[in-house]
Amino acid sequence: SAIFMGRKGSDKEKIRNFICERFEYDLSETVAQIREYYRSDPTCQGSVPQAIIAFLESDDYEDAVRKAVSLGGDSDTIACITGGIAEAFYGGVPPTIAEKALGLLDERLRGVVEEFAERHPLGVE
Structure with a gap:
């Protein structure tokens, strides 16, 4: 909620x-x-x-x-x-934090995060 x-x-x-x-x-x-x-x-x-x-x-x-x-x-x-x-x-997430966190993920997990962000962008109805 x-x-x-x-x-x-x-x-x-x-x-x-x-x-x-x-x-x-x-x-x-x-x-x-x-x-x-x-x-x-x-x-x-x-x-x-x-x-x-x-x-x-x-x-x-x-x-x-x-x-x-x-x-x-x-x-x-x-x-x-x-x-x-x-x-x-x-x-x-602030870009500097997001970039650091994404850099710690392997390619597969990074892809999951990026796909989720594309499907569910913030600020979009």
């Missing part, structure tokens, strides 16, 4: 309110508060709200992912969720 809403131009408060109401997630904490106690938790309640909060507090794509990673615990999962939302909301 957050990715869809981000792609459709919803603001962060609208995204927060919808997620809280629809999924009953508590999004009232801050990244700083979560950082004090967070440990790896493989459940949805133990990773999805934290990922959304990292996005909600962010200023841009990179800031969102850095905040997510800074939580520790299951940071790769949290950063993936946060990054997906941030990409949709901020209009993509």
Whole structure:
């Protein structure tokens, strides 16, 4: 829902309110508060709200992912969720980050990413 809403131009408060109401997630904490106690938790309640909060507090794509990673615990999962939302909301991954990441993929995986991006461009209805 957050990715869809981000792609459709919803603001962060609208995204927060919808997620809280629809999924009953508590999004009232801050990244700083979560950082004090967070440990790896493989459940949805133990990773999805934290990922959304990292996005909600962010200023841009990179800031969102850095905040997510800074939580520790299951940071790769949290950063993936946060990054997906941030990409949709901020209009993509910054070119320098995208180029570096694509350069780490083998040719087959790079092709999958490029094909997906062609089929589902950001900012297109």
